[in-house]
Amino acid sequence: MDVQRPTGLNPEQSLRERGLRATRPRVAVLAALRDLGAHRSAEEVRVRVAERGEPLPRSSVYGVLDALVVAGLVMTADAGPGVVLYELGDRWHHHFVCRVCHGVTDVECVTGAKPCLTPGTDVGTVDEAQVIFRGVCTACASGARA
Structure with missing residues (x-):
């Protein structure tokens, strides 16, 4: 998406x-x-x-x-x-990277703004958190890409 x-x-x-x-x-x-x-x-x-x-x-x-x-x-x-x-782009989002074709796809941030996530411990002021989803994209999983 x-x-x-x-x-x-x-x-x-x-x-x-x-x-x-x-x-x-x-x-x-x-x-x-x-x-x-x-x-x-x-x-x-x-x-x-x-x-x-x-x-x-x-x-x-x-x-x-x-x-x-x-x-x-x-x-x-x-x-x-x-x-x-x-x-x-000006809207914060994350990415999905396919391990097969190496394609990069935008993934909506749940909150729509930085930092999206907070650490479980006090590390200081967080202004950005990046998430990289990895796996096999739909096209590769379905065999649509040779």
């Missing part, structure tokens, strides 16, 4: 609404994420931006992605060890 995405994602407008300048790299990265869909690596974003005729250095793509995460326009999709995945 995919969770809510920002509506009508106009990159320039979205950036300005979050108090950011609509620079060419920021607009290009947001547009690439919008076109690619959820759960993409920085390298996939960089390639998409280049395919659209606006090549950016890898370091610039990472810098833009970091700024967009801080601004709340982009979220990191915690799918466990490996490459960091990015997605458009």
Whole structure:
């Protein structure tokens, strides 16, 4: 189940609404994420931006992605060890990772907001809790994927 995405994602407008300048790299990265869909690596974003005729250095793509995460326009999709995945979105959620096809699927957070869970002991102030569900997705379990 995919969770809510920002509506009508106009990159320039979205950036300005979050108090950011609509620079060419920021607009290009947001547009690439919008076109690619959820759960993409920085390298996939960089390639998409280049395919659209606006090549950016890898370091610039990472810098833009970091700024967009801080601004709340982009979220990191915690799918466990490996490459960091990015997605458009402003609604907190978790992820399911299939052990067979390695697909990543959004899973609604029960409360819909951070931190969703609280620790059983006093560890300090918790502002975020991430859950990664792992198993075999419906398509792989039914044999729909070869």
